[in-house]
Amino acid sequence: MSSYSTPQQYIAGRWREGRGAASLHVTNPANGEVLATYAAAHPQDIDEALSAAQDGFSRWSALTALDRSACLRKAAALLRERAPLLGLQLTLEQGKPLAESGREIEQAAQMLEWFAEEGRRCYGHTIPSRWPTTRFHTLRQPIGPVAAFTPWNFPVMLSASKLGAALAAGCSVVLKPAEETPLAVSGLVRCLVEAGVPANAVQLLLGVPAEVSSALIASPTIRKVSFTGSQAVGRQIAALAGQHLKPVTLELGGHAPVIVCADADPLAAVQTLVQIKLRNAGQICANPSRFFVHRSRYEAFVAAFASVARATRMGDGRDAATTMGPLASERRVRAVRALVDDARAQGARLVCGGEPGPGLGFFYAPTVLAEVPAHARIMQEEPFGPLVPVAPFDTLDEAIGLANSLPVGLAAFGFTQDLHSARRIGEEVRAGAVALNTVALMQPETPFGGVLDSGIGRENGLQGIEPYLTTRTIATA
Numbered sequence: 001m002s003s004y005s006t007p008q009q010y011i012a013g014r015w016r017e018g019r020g021a022a023s024l025h026v027t028n029p030a031n032g033e034v035l036a037t038y039a040a041a042h043p044q045d046i047d048e049a050l051s052a053a054q055d056g057f058s059r060w061s062a063l064t065a066l067d068r069s070a071c072l073r074k075a076a077a078l079l080r081e082r083a084p085l086l087g088l089q090l091t092l093e094q095g096k097p098l099a100e101s102g103r104e105i106e107q108a109a110q111m112l113e114w115f116a117e118e119g120r121r122c123y124g125h126t127i128p129s130r131w132p133t134t135r136f137h138t139l140r141q142p143i144g145p146v147a148a149f150t151p152w153n154f155p156v157m158l159s160a161s162k163l164g165a166a167l168a169a170g171c172s173v174v175l176k177p178a179e180e181t182p183l184a185v186s187g188l189v190r191c192l193v194e195a196g197v198p199a200n201a202v203q204l205l206l207g208v209p210a211e212v213s214s215a216l217i218a219s220p221t222i223r224k225v226s227f228t229g230s231q232a233v234g235r236q237i238a239a240l241a242g243q244h245l246k247p248v249t250l251e252l253g254g255h256a257p258v259i260v261c262a263d264a265d266p267l268a269a270v271q272t273l274v275q276i277k278l279r280n281a282g283q284i285c286a287n288p289s290r291f292f293v294h295r296s297r298y299e300a301f302v303a304a305f306a307s308v309a310r311a312t313r314m315g316d317g318r319d320a321a322t323t324m325g326p327l328a329s330e331r332r333v334r335a336v337r338a339l340v341d342d343a344r345a346q347g348a349r350l351v352c353g354g355e356p357g358p359g360l361g362f363f364y365a366p367t368v369l370a371e372v373p374a375h376a377r378i379m380q381e382e383p384f385g386p387l388v389p390v391a392p393f394d395t396l397d398e399a400i401g402l403a404n405s406l407p408v409g410l411a412a413f414g415f416t417q418d419l420h421s422a423r424r425i426g427e428e429v430r431a432g433a434v435a436l437n438t439v440a441l442m443q444p445e446t447p448f449g450g451v452l453d454s455g456i457g458r459e460n461g462l463q464g465i466e467p468y469l470t471t472r473t474i475a476t477a
């Protein structure tokens with residue numbers, strides 16, 4: 001497969017093989033074929049990356065914000081130029097259809113551009129003094145070298161968000177992407193380096209996750225940790241960060257409730273929801289995943305979703321006819337299958353789907369389940385797949401209670417024409433972001449992050465650069 005090359009580490013300004021004993025494999029989820037095998041980073045590779053990151057921090061933070069901004073803008077332009085190849089590599093390693101890969105590369109470019117501009121606005125303050133002869137002001141300064149860990153679902157966009165924010169603030173970054181999807185992220189790092197980001201300001205470590213994260217977080221060089229992924233791993237990262245007193249940003253997904261009120265048009269709601277529900281085969285942290293529909297609209301909603309689900313064309317993401325690719329790995333197929341089986345065993349009605357897709361790939365059909373009891377695992381655990389579990393409700397109080405019944409809160413969705421209901425859903429459902437009559441939730445300009453067990457801190461928006469800055473107070477006589 002000539003479009004897919006063997007992923008390499010980028011350490012101290014050189015692309016090279018890792019020296020670790022472990023071999024890691026990249027598998028094409030559309031057919032199960034191994035695309036590449038590469039050597040993991042060795043502890044010595046990690047040490048070299050850390051020394052380089054310290055040096056890179058000195059060089060990069062010494063540039064003006066304007067120079068850093070220019071590099072990020074150029075990297076965004078390079079990313080767009082290379083989108084056809086990077087998009088293909090992303091589809092090969094991750095499975096999403098080519099159109100979605102192209103969209104992700106564009107989102108990554110937009111992230112870099114947003115932070116290129118925000119980096120120019122890291123203002124300090126002049127503070128009124130209590131003493132006539134003393135002046136106070138504050139300086140915003142980069143916090144130091146950053147360890148960033150990104151997942152396999154949106155490897156390029158989520159890496160661009162962390163790299164963009166940290167680099168714009170003047171920090172150097174050691175990035176560890178998911179071992180399953182390393183190549184398109186490497187392409188992003190190449191764009192940054194070729195755009196003029198000094199070699200040591202960015203390191204790319206591909207390795208055994210726990211080995212890399214424990215070494216990086218324990219190192220005195222690293223001053224900030226950022227992770228996107230599962231709650232289980234997030235807890236481990238947070239525990240390590242706490243042990244070493246490092247500030248941490250965590251984006252840990254959720255289990256986004258959808259409330260479809262009696263006054264909503266159920267068909268219009270389905271048409272809107274489907275724009276996000278089946279994207280990336282449902283593997284989106286903000287994916288709508290628990291559907292509560294007013295009893296008067298319930299059957300129409302279930303039937304409409306089932307009809308859209310049945311019309312989905314599953315297939316290889318390179319095929320133009322494909323509307324939904326495979327899940328990213330075999331373990332994800334096992335996980336969603338177990339949730340569907342459990343829901344059925346608990347009395348849910350299988351309306352459509354509930355079976356694997358074609359061929360040897362990691363496909364699972366879009367699946368609509370009705371009358372799903374609240375205690376079924378699928379209503380408790382983030383499904384991260386093309387599953388649509390639906391349950392009826394009678395009052396808005398009941399729906400909001402169901403939405404708030406879990407200890408997570410990343411995203412939530414509401415469909416209603418009633419201003420009062422919209423206000424209640426917007427203000428009472430516990431979530432970092434609520435979308436009303438839309439599914440557009442994330443863009444570079446909007447803060448993104450969770451409440452409760454969905455994470456700590458915000459990425460993107462005006463808030464996105466904050467975690468990478470520290471404030472120095474200067475008193476002058």
Ligand SMILES: NC(=O)C1=CN([C@@H]2O[C@H](COP(=O)(O)OP(=O)(O)OC[C@H]3O[C@@H](n4cnc5c(N)ncnc54)[C@H](O)[C@@H]3O)[C@@H](O)[C@H]2O)C=CC1
Nearest residue numbers: 151153178179209210213229230233251252253285382384
């Ligand atoms: N918030 C988000 O965007 C994401 C959320 N998830 C959630 O995680 C669930 C499980 O995902 P899986 O990939 O099946 O399993 P998992 O939780 O084992 O995640 C594996 C990913 O986490 C990284 N990882 C694992 N251990 C790590 C460590 N000690 N240090 C640093 N990185 C580490 C790996 O690189 C790998 O890419 C999904 O069902 C979903 O709920 C997964 C990916 C992204």
Ligand SMILES: O=Cc1ccc(S(=O)(=O)O)cc1
Nearest residue numbers: 154276279284285286441442
């Ligand atoms: O992983 C978080 C995430 C990724 C993508 C999107 S969007 O569908 O492109 O808006 C939202 C959240």
